[in-house]
Amino acid sequence: MVASLPEIETLPLYADMTAEERRELLAAGTVHSLAKGEQLFMHGEQLQCFYLLIDGVARQFRQTPEGKEITIGLAIRGDIIGTTHLFESVDTYQWSAVAVEPVTVLAYPVAGFRETLMTHRILALNLLAALSKQTHLAAIDAEHRVTLSAPQRIACFLLRLCALHHLDPRRFELPYSKTTIASKLGMEAETFSRSLKKLQAVGVEVEKAHLSIHDTHRLACFACGHCSIADDCATLSALNETTCSGSCSR
Amino acid sequence: MVASLPEIETLPLYADMTAEERRELLAAGTVHSLAKGEQLFMHGEQLQCFYLLIDGVARQFRQTPEGKEITIGLAIRGDIIGTTHLFESVDTYQWSAVAVEPVTVLAYPVAGFRETLMTHRILALNLLAALSKQTHLAAIDAEHRVTLSAPQRIACFLLRLCALHHLDPRRFELPYSKTTIASKLGMEAETFSRSLKKLQAVGVEVEKAHLSIHDTHRLACFACGHCSIADDCATLSALNETTCSGSCSR
């Protein structure tokens, strides 16, 4: 764990700080490691810590009375989990979080954290940035669920996946189970399976968990043709432009 | 406009401050009034101000290339609009906002706002609280779209509407058009119209824009039976308990 600690400094939460301030904040948190399947917190539990995810993947979800699970999001390195509850007038977690891959987190107790924020103003700004981003991504996700078909949402997800995890689109392995991805995209596993097959028509080869995107540009056109994020997704395209040049012809 | 200004102090954004600090912050913003249909900002425009909504209703939305509009949310008194973009690495608005009812806002220029936040630490905390709430509500909305049927989402919306706007459930008028509500709920106007009719079966009378909820408790059971927010919605129920006692039998 300690091996990866030095690089924590590069995470956005600690951006724009003096080395000293960073060191102090890092010292305030405690490192935890979780095996696949272990939970960070459960819905209804007493609020205790929020977490900075250093490595692995954590799934945040809600559960309906019937037992159906709705995935709120998949968090990866650099993402912050549990802060949403910090400033609400509640003292319990409003949803649950579990590791879907072995996870390393830096845990910060919520007790007295308001005071920490008063002292470390830049931290407050960085937290604001993180929450803004979350809100923005939530809005985009919501739009996708309304305007994009299941295959298109998958296509969008795959492109984003490659960008975020630095995977080679021409051949990569899904970093977590298809069931998990399906739930993150708000569809049933069956629909995911069937839709993935339809993507063969736009040049996506599937073999178990191994995928090959023959032409990222083509896939992007298929997925993003009906999406309003065009300019913003230039960010995503930029990341992909290592393997593919030119943007969608819109 | 000035008439309503004194009460601005009671908004959450200015909570926990000294009177002096509040006065200073209020002075930093400029009051704007917009007629129905006027826009606060448009997607792609240069980022200039963010807004604290003092009165009226503003709709935030995105537009797909085909011209379809996706409503992100309806903001009312106390809500903050445009902050999401403040901390992102973008300098344009990522979506649009228009007044669906005559609106009064307090506008704050984004230029130099980071510095303001450094000086006014409590403001930063209050902003964090506001953004947390937004994220939380977004998660709930997303869950509703997956787990609730159209009539149930409408029922949930109506109950919430009465609570937020302090309307008497036994007889009230919709504060904005049905088309607007439908789009906020992520459904077509036709579906909204048909679903609203189905609510007659659980005691909702409809006549033009006038609604009567005969039994809020019954409607809550119909809507919330499949929802995971039970405890949290106690907040909402609490507001409703002026007219209806007892909670859903779950």
Next chain:
DNA sequence: CGGTCCCTTGATAAACATCAAATGCAGTGG
């Protein structure tokens, strides 16, 4: 070897969108 979990495939059904058309209301201009 039996069990479990993940994934796939097929058949069916429900919910919702879409298309098309009618109604009614509000505002406009004559």
Next chain:
DNA sequence: CCACTGCATTTGATGTTTATCAAGGGACCG
């Protein structure tokens, strides 16, 4: 005051998408 126009709403008919139910294959594990 009345025809005219535009917009919001409603209603009906139809189609598509996706969930649901059911069953089977394959990998991993004890």
